[in-house]
Amino acid sequence: MSESSKLMQKPTHHNCDTCDVRHKAMCAAVDAEHTDQLRAIVSHRDYAPGQVIFEEGDPADYAFNISAGEVRLCKLLPDGRRQVTGFLTPGDFLGLIADSAYAYGAEAIGQVELCCIQLSNLERLLSDIPPVREKLLSMSRDELAAAQEQMLLLGRKTAREKIVSFLLYRHKHLGRTEGDASIDLPMSRVDIADYLGLTIETVSRTFTALREEGLIELPHPHHVIFPNLDAVRDAAEAG
Amino acid sequence: MSESSKLMQKPTHHNCDTCDVRHKAMCAAVDAEHTDQLRAIVSHRDYAPGQVIFEEGDPADYAFNISAGEVRLCKLLPDGRRQVTGFLTPGDFLGLIADSAYAYGAEAIGQVELCCIQLSNLERLLSDIPPVREKLLSMSRDELAAAQEQMLLLGRKTAREKIVSFLLYRHKHLGRTEGDASIDLPMSRVDIADYLGLTIETVSRTFTALREEGLIELPHPHHVIFPNLDAVRDAAEAG
DNA sequence: AGCCTCGATTGAGCCACGTCAATAATTTCC
DNA sequence: GGAAATTATTGACGTGGCTCAATCGAGGCT
Secondary structure: OOOOOOOOOOOOOOOOOOOOOOOOOHHHHOOHHHHHHHHHHEEEEEEOOOOEEEOOOOEOOEEEEEEEOOEEEEEEOOOOOEEEEEEEOOOOEEOOEEOOEEOOEEEEOOOEEEEEEEHHHHHHHHHHOHHHHHHHHHHHHHHHHHHHHHHHHHHHOOHHHHHHHHHHHHHHHHOOOOOOOEEEOOOOHHHHHHHHOOOHHHHHHHHHHHHHOOOOEEEEOOEEEOOOHHHHHHHHOOO | OOOOOOOOOOOOOOOOOOOOOOOOOHHHHOOHHHHHHHHHHEEEEEEOOOOEEEOOOOEOOEEEEEEEOOEEEEEEOOOOOEEEEEEEOOOOEEOOEEOOEEOOEEEEOOOEEEEEEEHHHHHHHHHHOHHHHHHHHHHHHHHHHHHHHHHHHHHHOOHHHHHHHHHHHHHHHHOOOOOOOEEEOOOOHHHHHHHHOOOHHHHHHHHHHHHHOOOOEEEEOOEEEOOOHHHHHHHHOOO
């Protein structure tokens, strides 16, 4: 919505050699021999907070890797109801297509840097470098498993369980350092609500309830501290 | 639960040459030249209604193609709550793994015939025959798109919209013949409820409401007729 | 046919979460 | 730093779908 076109910071990931998600991303499967081929076909783009990367149904020409920042994937109903189907973080692959159109919309949450590759070039890369297609297949397997897990959450968990599962997932997969029992939540309450199939009010109330029970601390709406991680884990799947 | 080990009908799909889902399944991408290789590594199994094919977390050694019948995929919470993450029909691929274990459980709904292939053999097939891996990649893309659509349904649709969307999906993808405005629902109300994130009572009440409005006819709990398909489509995404 | 079992339907009441509305906190922008 | 805009929290109340419980109906078995 708000264009917020402030001066962008100097991008630091616009080079395969210095890219610090290289080990996580699809590119990890590109061996030294093919690095030049990769460098030749990727380009880079920056996105401001809230900016639309592509919309559901747009003709798909590019696929992306997240270099920096976080992206939300959205699906909409005609009347405006929204489901956030995932949050992507650096190293994640972006660009699922169905019938040569994007199957969901994608929007930058904060500042985002993407590594872009034309689909025709990606296909060539896939046939040229077997490890790359293996990596991509394994990534889409993981994505599918995560989607199934999210269906379980959406269909069968209570609001409290949804929030706790979400927080634990973030901690497990995005925890900054080992032993740091805290996480950042760069997305808004609306995003969290639309991801968990709740309203912002229920999200907010649940955060407050967890804080009052001592399960979490909320020094800031976008930062959560776990004083006792095991207690949180117990709350995840038990009434 | 009930073993129902009655005499099985003579299987009719235990042969690649006479297999009538050949054109839909992964095998469609196997050219004439490799058909012998395929035949050599597939085996077949029959399952009785309700029989477990594998459970979530089982060590994964085989992948499957559905030759006949319908399969439900299930995920469970520790306290028994269940989410059905999908219904698979003839031609569908079965055997998503995460960390060499099945990511969900699979159970036969009615009589089911599966075409089985060891994962090690499947991998060889994938590297030997490029069209097969392409087909598999495109199938998992479709599966992922369907999962996203299901998240939208689970997170944001009303009970009524869920049922109508479900019925229309079945009609679109499994309609028997062109112009036949009716569908079969081989699964129980419990399965439907666990698929849509509802209870059996709500499923039943919603069917009754749709019948009373004239949107559907229910000559039998497992058969639905649409007197006016367009009216049903209107109901899918509008209050 | 008659009994039994299991699945589906229907009813009555309740509650978790949604809605609507006001306030508080945080960020943005000058 | 301060005003305005945006986002988050809190409160009061309503409701869609869940729970608990009874009834109905379709097969299967003898």
